[in-house]
Amino acid sequence: MTRIAYLGPAGTFTEQAARQFPVDGAEYVPVDSPASALAALAGGEVDYAVCAIENSVDGAVTATADALAATPGVQIMGETELAIAFAVMTQPGVALSRATRLATHPVAFQQVKQWVGVHAPDAQFVPAASNAAAAQMVADGQADIAVAPERAAELFGLTVHATGVADSETARTRFVLVGKQGALPAPTxxxxxxxxxxxxxxxxxxxxxxxxxxxxxxxxxxxxxxxxxxxxxxxxxxxxxxxxxxxxxxxxxxxxxxxxxxxxxxxxxxxxx
Amino acid sequence: MTRIAYLGPAGTFTEQAARQFPVDGAEYVPVDSPASALAALAGGEVDYAVCAIENSVDGAVTATADALAATPGVQIMGETELAIAFAVMTQPGVALSRATRLATHPVAFQQVKQWVGVHAPDAQFVPAASNAAAAQMVADGQADIAVAPERAAELFGLTVHATGVADSETARTRFVLVGKQGALPAPTxxxxxxxxxxxxxxxxxxxxxxxxxxxxxxxxxxxxxxxxxxxxxxxxxxxxxxxxxxxxxxxxxxxxxxxxxxxxxxxxxxxxx
The missing domain is CATH 3.30.70.260 (ACT domain)
Structure with a gap:
């Protein structure tokens, strides 16, 4: 079994990216930061770590850069890209127009502000610790709307009202697959x-x-x-x-x-x- | 009256930095982003904008860099530095050991995690939209502990239990004073x-x-x-x-x-x- 650490919880964009790498029979292990993912790799608890490294709008992901520079014995083996666009979700049977508390991570909120202003102008922003946590809050009744990766709706049994939501249509994030130091992948x-x-x-x-x-x-x-x-x-x-x-x-x-x-x-x- | 826009609400580090610039009789105007601060300056609503530009731990503040590049007719006139360390506050008469909900901005939470692990190990993290909003949440009874700039305690009538709280002792942020394009400050x-x-x-x-x-x-x-x-x-x-x-x-x-x-x-x- 190949174990792959990623920035959790389940339902994050990093999990989605991790699943894009062609690894057979992988087990995906959520951790709480890029540094923890690389520490788990260096410590032999996992075989690979997947970390966001660059966003087309925001630039370098500094937490990953610093962790790569600070963790000996690791090496980038590959990369994949994701379009960063959110899904808007509620509990089943709830109309967007009646929902008043909108939960998402503050960084994600910056990326969907214009959309929210048009489609849910009365919603109050409730900050969440992660996008996936926002979906959990809706599932638990602590918020009405979550803005999160589409996969989070599946994990928490929510209804999706819109997908592909992003104020900047070109936002893409690049993720790297990091392994133990060793032979380089062949030149392509x-x-x-x-x-x-x-x-x-x-x-x-x-x-x-x-x-x-x-x-x-x-x-x-x-x-x-x-x-x-x-x-x-x-x-x-x-x-x-x-x-x-x-x-x-x-x-x-x-x-x-x-x-x-x-x-x-x-x-x-x-x-x- | 000189009007100075800063990333609000009142009680943020940016407000503290704005007050460090020697301007007589200034009025401080809270706005919601570095881009809004520069837009208010370009539009003539304020005379200066104060924005964080670089953190000694996290590097460049990309929102400010992008806003500077995108706003015509503005120019950096000066800079000031702040040590980034937080105060821990509760409502008067509340013991830290009995407080269970700890509110702060997710970025600030990353910077005080070790301290919290030692001094308030049972506290649950409640994300806030800003550090100043965390203090507001404690004042309103929605959280027990806020991690915020010391000035926020004053603004919201809270009791300070610890100051200078930061996992990295050398964290400093540099802020720039931005004005309208014109004569350069004299070389020093x-x-x-x-x-x-x-x-x-x-x-x-x-x-x-x-x-x-x-x-x-x-x-x-x-x-x-x-x-x-x-x-x-x-x-x-x-x-x-x-x-x-x-x-x-x-x-x-x-x-x-x-x-x-x-x-x-x-x-x-x-x-x-």
Whole structure:
């Protein structure tokens, strides 16, 4: 049995993403944060962890980035994408127009505010700890409407009034499948490589490192500076490269970067979704 | 009367930060998001907006970055820093050990989880829409304990049991004072300059731009790629520079960058906190 940790409870988008990876006979284990998912993986309690890594609207998922940088012995093996759109649900037989308490996670509420203003203008927002918890609140009678992933309606026996609800139609989230460090997935010709760099604390040091990619025509698809959390005002850089660490140009650039950066943490090479 | 918009309601950290800027006879206007604060500024309803821009633990505040990039005619004029630590409060005469429902914003809850585990292990987490709303919930009897900025206790007549509560002792948030576009604050010798860059979509384009800073010894203190929200997989880069746009090296680098980038949005030059 392959055990896969994900940000729970059951019914979250991360669970939905975890189920998109082709794993036979998997058991899905809900945990309470990306850091817990990776800790369970590093500790051998699960075989894989699935974590949200980037949202097309909100950018990097910082909790996952920090957890990847802080957990030794893990490696990204693959990715999948989900369109982030919500379902609106109530207990069976309840009309939306009569429902007054609308529960969802505060972040989700930001993403559906315009829709709610039009379709349930009188509903009062009741914050929930997660979208799945919002569905539970409706099931328990503590709220009338939940805004949650569609799967939550199934889990809690609720009626779905609308699906695909999202103020921004292009919101997509990318999730990664993280495994134990080991052999890289084979190059496919359409791959992504992620590294975390630290550079000497002097002007131009970062550019000196990034030049090694540019000089070889290796494109960066993303770069984020993040506090190291070790000392104030010290940063590490999360860089996504287009290509696989076994592609000659990428391999060559990574060797050159090893010499210039103060540290390079390799997070993996895998096929793009 | 100088009107200053901030992320409300009254009692938030942003209100506390807004009051740290030396403005005589200011009126503080609560709004519901960084975007609303900047919209009120652009629309002439207020004279300044105060927004959180970076947290030493969580990194960039993406809602503020995106709103700055999307609101024409505004400019950062100054900054201030706050140590992010919470107060724990109840109604007068209530013992912490007897309190069972603990209200706070889910993000704040993540920052005090360890403390709560030790000092109020039996308390059930009740999510609130903001930290200040949590204090309101305690005042109204819907929760027993609130975790909120200390000022909220004053506003809602609550008793403070502990202050300075934070699992990470170094958490600090930087807030910016944003005004209408106009004259730059004078250079102080310890300044920060922020720009938003877009580059042609080709390998090495970003490095080509950043090289102009490095060549002149201008240090970047921060860089973040953020989705443009206009087209999937297109990015803009938020770059903080050490120095003032009127410093000769910075001015010279910015002129060179104008030629190479597809667009450069200048967000301001101001004294570092």
């Amino acid at each position: 010709g359409a791959d992504r490589t992620a590294v975390v760099l630290r550079t000497p604390n002097e002007p131009g040091a970062l550019v000196g490192v990034l030049k090694e990619f540019a000089a070889r025509g290796v494109d960066m698809s993303r770069i984020e500076s993040r506090p190291t959390r070790e000392e104030p005002n010290t940063y590490q850089f999360f860089v996504d490269l287009v290509g696989h660490a076994q592609d000659p140009d990428v391999a060559d650039a990574l060797r050159a970067v090893e010499d210039k950066a103060s540290s390079v943490l390799f997070l993996g090479s895998w096929a793009r979704a | 010798g310890a300044d920060r300059t922020a720009v938003v860059l877009r580059t042609p979509n080709e390998p090495g384009a970003l490095v080509g731009v950043l090289k102009e800073f490095a060549a002149r010894g201008v240090d970047m203190s921060r860089i973040e790629s953020r989705p443009t929200r206009e087209e999937p997989n297109t990015y803009q880069f938020f770059v903080d520079l050490v120095g003032h746009a009127q410093d000769p090296d910075v001015a010279d680098a910015l002129r060179a960058v104008e030629d190479k980038a597809s667009s450069v949005l200048f967000l301001g030059s101001w004294a570092r906190a």
